[in-house]
Amino acid sequence: MGEGMRGLRVVEEWSPVIVMVTSNVAMGSVNALVKKALDVGVNHMIIGAYRMAISAFILAPFAYLLERKTRPEITFRLMVDHFISGLLGASLMQFFFLLGLSYTSATVTCALVSMLPAITFALALIFRTENVKNLKTKAGMLKMMGTVICISGAMFLTFYKGPQISNPHSHLEASHHKNNDQDKSKNWILGCLYATIGTTLLSLWMLFQGSLNIKYPCKYSSTCLMSIFAAFQCALLSLYKSRDVQDWVIDDRFVITVIIYAGVVGQAMSTVATTWGIKKLGAVFASTFTPMTLISATLFDFLILHTPLYVGSVIGSVIAVMGLYVFLWGKTKETEASTTLSSRMDNEGHNYNNNDNDSRSQV
Template identity: 45%
Template sequence: MGYIDGKWAPLIMMTVIHMINGMVNALIKKVLDGGINHMVIATYRLGISTFFLLPIAYFWERKTRPKLTISISCQLFISALFGASLVLYFYLLGLSYTSATLGSAFTAIMPALTFIMALIFRFEKLNMKTKVGYCIVLGTMISLGGALVLTMYQGIPLTNSQEQASTLNHLTKHAHWTKGCIFLFISVMFFSSWMLIQAKVNVNYPCPYSSTVILSAFGSGCTRNVYGGNIMVY
């Protein structure tokens, strides 16, 4: 029984995380449709993360945390720029043009993009002579193909309202949908890049909680400055 629990635990945790992520996307989409600027959401999201993780990082890793040098600080700043500020900026912007379902679907192509970037920068090696290598390439192509289909095909209307029947309105919606998909794709590319950057950072600064706190703090500061320093809910 313990073997079964241990075997299925990662799958169960990934399923729960994806369910929570879907609910969060739905709530954020509702807030975006209500008129809240996406940079406000990004700033508060990173700020709240910093606030709650700071005491955990301080007490949990105070004995194992290495010295924070200028070099490590620069690496963490770059990591925050790619993995927090730019990711949230383009993701929330894309979400405002599309839907929560599409936002969640686009995150599924992140492993494929990460694998491609890892090959380009020689983080990974691929042996096409094995079944594993063949399946990896096939899965990557299917994942990227699915993202392309989601971008080009918006689906059929479920009602016959005049608004949906308007050709001009349909073209405008399609343009917004395509624009949103592009923004979501850019966001996933930045997140995949961050995975590679953070992998290097973890070697020099192997403190996940402290690293996340610093990353969130840097990211919150970047998004706040991009919005002009006037963060408020209106």
């Protein structure tokens, strides 16, 4: 009986980790495929609108069947909250990320995305969702150290190429184009600003989702509502680039496949998984897995899309995974400390009651 309970406790403890790793690995493949689809010349916000619409369509049956008895009543305030959630975590975030990519390069944008754990951690300290006093403990120092190592690995992966390991086919024209873009300092600074805004919006969404989960603890219904609002928001934002109705007609089979895959896996499943991870262990915990997306995208590019693999990618991936283990070590220490503290308080309360009963019996 004890072994069974211990096994269930281990599964419950590690299930958020497994879910977050799987979600971010899936997002890596989505990002790599969307990058290929954007090279065709499709309006990036049209892809976003279709992606959100597919997400809402997929999640609606789950929301109705699984949460109809437990779903709280939808109020005007909750509708506004989900509208804001769609802006922060979907439409505006995608808009600024991809706009930043157009002004700089994929390397610069990915480097800024890897700053997500640090930005989320800093915002959590500002909004006091993360206790500053906990940083002085061993668990807090390990979490801080793990976050720094994760970011260092992601930065190394994106900024340092190194020698090419295999696949001798290089993309000289693309590299030359990216270098020309980076030489234009004004556009480079503007692109970095846009990408940083996108990363900050995603961090704000993670923190906002933490409070929304308390008010509306229905992950399928919440993600479905968010996707509906975000689909309309993306459609409006698409007017920034083009107002031609023909742009909405997509006949490229590869692009259609990517949009469906991105809607089902990249939006519906990943957002539900991230929402659940935030609910279980907080926004800072969920954001720490972002480097896994970079690692996954690199491997997916190499194995499936046959993009060249470099030494820097391998070393950066190893460093990022090491940082992730250090952060999880700190999280485990924090959980053990809180469990020990609660057990000690329970024992003290039990002893106090026993002593009180003994004194009463003596009287």
